[in-house]
Amino acid sequence: MSTRRPSLSWLGEFGLIDELTRLTSPRTSRHVIHSIGDDAAVLRMKPGRDVVFTTDMLVEGVHFNRDWSGARDIGWKAMVSNLSDIAAMNAQPTSAVVAIGVPENTPVAWIKDVYRGFRAAAARYGAPIVGGDTVRSPQSIVISIAMLGEVKRNHAVLRSGARPGDVIIVSGELGRCAAALDALKQSAGVTSLRSPLFRKFHRPLPRFDILESLRKYRVRLTSMIDISDGLVSELHHLATSSSVRCVIDPLLVPFTTALQTYARRQKQSVIEWALHSGEEYELLMTCSPRYLRALGNIDDVTIIGTVVRGEGVVDVSGEELIPRGFKHF
Ligand code: ADP
Ligand code: MG
Numbered sequence: 001m002s003t004r005r006p007s008l009s010w011l012g013e014f015g016l017i018d019e020l021t022r023l024t025s026p027r028t029s030r031h032v033i034h035s036i037g038d039d040a041a042v043l044r045m046k047p048g049r050d051v052v053f054t055t056d057m058l059v060e061g062v063h064f065n066r067d068w069s070g071a072r073d074i075g076w077k078a079m080v081s082n083l084s085d086i087a088a089m090n091a092q093p094t095s096a097v098v099a100i101g102v103p104e105n106t107p108v109a110w111i112k113d114v115y116r117g118f119r120a121a122a123a124r125y126g127a128p129i130v131g132g133d134t135v136r137s138p139q140s141i142v143i144s145i146a147m148l149g150e151v152k153r154n155h156a157v158l159r160s161g162a163r164p165g166d167v168i169i170v171s172g173e174l175g176r177c178a179a180a181l182d183a184l185k186q187s188a189g190v191t192s193l194r195s196p197l198f199r200k201f202h203r204p205l206p207r208f209d210i211l212e213s214l215r216k217y218r219v220r221l222t223s224m225i226d227i228s229d230g231l232v233s234e235l236h237h238l239a240t241s242s243s244v245r246c247v248i249d250p251l252l253v254p255f256t257t258a259l260q261t262y263a264r265r266q267k268q269s270v271i272e273w274a275l276h277s278g279e280e281y282e283l284l285m286t287c288s289p290r291y292l293r294a295l296g297n298i299d300d301v302t303i304i305g306t307v308v309r310g311e312g313v314v315d316v317s318g319e320e321l322i323p324r325g326f327k328h329f
Helices: 010-024 072-089 108-126 176-183 197-204 208-216 231-242 257-265 270-276 289-295
Strands: 032-034 049-059 094-103 129-136 142-152 169-170 220-227 245-248 284-285 301-308 312-315
Touching: 010 108, 010 129, 072 094, 072 108, 072 142, 072 197, 072 208, 094 108, 094 197, 094 220, 108 129, 142 197, 169 245, 169 289, 176 197, 176 257, 176 270, 197 257, 208 284, 220 231, 231 245, 231 270, 231 312, 257 270, 284 289, 289 301
Parallel strands: 094 129, 245 312
Antiparallel strands: 049 142, 094 142, 169 284, 169 301, 220 284, 245 301
């Protein structure tokens, strides 16, 4: 058995592309007429559908850190951040392209593991990787994914549709990712990285399951956004885009009891974590109160507030809630 571990300079750009291509999901599907191997992929969209198109870029040292996350987790999360954007439009993913910039000394095995992470997430949600680009980067690793999705014509759910009287709903529970980041920063949690507290940080899930339940109970959303920067920050985006005021009760924001226990031990506020934790990839949604009953049938969604006339984001006592999510600049 050979123990040779090819370096990037030995493989070269095309050698690497060949290796990575082998790690992408099936070459064709009903959407994909021609995949990797030509100047561009050839896709076929169904009639009566609108196309949604998104991209997300991750830079080592800004979005991830090789000491904190394994290669597969980095790949998984990069794909999920795009999948979640597609979900937040009420769409289904159809295909993705992946561009990577890597320093010359990056182990090929590490890059291949990132692709295994990409492939796991992309295949699970039906978004085959149909192309990409591979370049040298002087220092840090850069990962840029672009994703296409489709939605029934005129059924995309925008940030701008919230109306006074609507209820505000959130999927899942919040705060674990902020806790994980906090633990990593004080390098307090390295041994417990595989504990449930950290699972969501490494392996978040896009909430297509919630969209399916909402469709099943015929709940029509008026607006939606995914939680990438933090609940309060996303509420501000909804309020601004819809020209309304969001009123939420912070005590209704869901978190796990495990997180509560951990927060107590760390002398941190679990509610602050839940309100501002980023990279949660939960869905923040609004709909008419006529669906309150239907919402009662759906697991894993919580009503946290209401939409009123005005602007901004406040709690039930009228106190302004200020975003504390990550800002690049
Ligand atoms: P071009 O010179 O036309 O940009 P490339 O040589 O960069 O073509 O890429 C050849 C093929 O391999 C294309 O189909 C491209 O989409 C695909 N490809 C290149 N890099 C990657 C990558 N990192 N992941 C997936 N596919 C890739
Ligand atoms: Mg190229």
